[in-house]
Amino acid sequence: MAITSANQLELLQTAEAVAREKMIDPGLVIEAMEESLARAAKSRYGAEMDIRVSIDRKTGRATFTRVRTVVEDEELENYQAEMTVQQAKQYMADPQVGDTYVEEVPPVDMGRIAAQSAKQVILQKVREAERDRQYEEFKDRAGTIINGVVKREEYGNVIVDVGQGEGILRRNEKIGRESYRPNDRIRCYIKDVRREQRGPQIFLSRTDPQFMAELFKMEVPEIYEGIIEIKAVARDPGSRAKIAVISYDGGIDPVGACVGMRGSRVQAVVNELQGEKIDIIPWNEDQPTFLVNALQPAEVSKVVLDEEAERIEVVVPDEQLSLAIGRRGQNVRLASQLTGLDIDIMTEEEESARRQKEFEERTKLFVDTLDLDEFFAQLLVSEGFTNLEEVAYVEIDELLVIDGVDEDTANELQARARDVLEAQAKAALEKARELGAEDSLISFEGLTPQMVQALAEDDVKTLEEFATCADWELAGGWTSVDGERVKDDGILEPFDVSLEEAQHMVMTARVLLGWVDPAELEAEEASEEVETQADA
Secondary structure, three states, rough: EEEEHHHHHHHHHHHHHHHHOOOHHHHHHHHHHHHHHHHHHHHOOOOOEEEEEEOOOOOOOOOEEEEEOOOOOOHHHOOEEEEEHHOOOOOOOOOOOOOOOEEEEEOOOOOOHHHHHHHHHHHHHHHHHHHHHHHHHHHHOOOOEEEEEEEEEOOEEEEOOOOOOOEEEOHOOOOOOOOOOOOEEEEEEEEEEEEEOOOEEEEEEOOHHEEEEEEHHHHHHHHOOOEEEEEEEEOOOOOOEEEEEOOOOOOOOOOHHHHHHHHHHHHHHHHHHOOOEEEEEEEEOOOOHHHHOOOOOOOEEHHHHHHOOOEEEEEEEEHHHHHHHHHHHHHHHHHHHHHHOEEEEEEEEHHHHHHHHHHHHHHHHHHHHHOOHHHHHHHHHHHHOOOOOHHOOHHHHHHHHOOOHHHHHHHHHHHHHHEEEEEHHHHHEEEEEEHHHHHHHHHOOOHHHHHHHHHHOOOOOHHHHHOOOOOEEEEEEEEEOOEEEEEOOOOHHHHHHHHHHHHHHHHHHHOOOOOOOHHHHHHHHHHHHHHHHHHH
């Protein structure tokens, strides 16, 4: 097939037709044609030659050219596509390295094989352009809802026609035992769009918590307008869900707005989610209050929050325990997802037993160490004293408020407590030295003898070894393993050393050792303080 004047315009017409059908730029189709013709020409003139084809966008005329590049003598490798400066003088007035010499060559007469090859190149280029267009169209739609039509089901995965492409709804992203037939209409959440070798992959979901949030945004105008905000969502797909909302307009009740007149708005979402029960909960900045709301319909008697560990203890009446936990732990699990806290639920009876155990342990501590009778030790615990340090170094007035304690008794109590603490410190120091703790660590400000002993038992015996510790290794912390929070025990955690205190001690040690410039440290701390104030 020769490129003659009779079919020159057909090239442009074909390019236009393909571009309209695939909804891509006609220029991309013409570029594909140019590449395919160039490849066919190379098979005619030789693969070593640099043959290029240019199609006129107005007339459709295809121009075939051979390009040769001027190179240094020692760099000449391809005689068909390169030439030296001396050789170039035959064709050019003043050739320089890097110049190109272009000459037109006769159009090729493509045989059947060459024509088939050209067709494959064009089809490949068109497919690539189509994939790029699909990716560009859908990449910014991740996180939104899309309506589609079911095309087929493969091994439990549903292939969905989403207009200018196909999406996949994996079986683990379907609600319960949903099943679909070809041509069923389906509404999904675009979870992710990835560019892959076989084309853009559009991953859909009906179980993602944000699918429910987007459905509420469609049903509740106040959410779409920003008057009400969805702060958190937790779902057990197909069974139950909790959604926390807040209103920025004092005159609008966020829960009522999401429920709608006679429950019309929430019912529309429930119907889409195959009857999933939805608890709409008012958001509160105060975490304990928010948790009480999140555990509805169970009643909560008491909440104890451990902010550092991101754990919370909830005390409920005995008869409310099963309701608070929910069927198969569903209620407490959703409340935990909603608040981002690990929740321990106990009954009032269990909490009372735990408090009694703590009371007995502290009473025994004071009886054994301070040589007190049980009644007097119980008085100390009842007044809130939990350890020897509090007794030894508290203001004496706080001891005088205890019934039967005069100034002499208070002084005697503190003297006994200090003697015990000094003896414990001496014993800990001797043990630390036996384990090999060096004076550089023992004399480091901020570490008690008991802390030094604990460090030495963990094979941290020098200031250098202490300076290499991470703050969480000293103070402890929490990490996530397979979606569950796991406790990391810290060496100094029994001494109530916080992460901030651990970090300060480690940095101070590094400054003393000359590892860190104190000026840089001060500048960094000042910068962090400015950022904190700006955030506030």
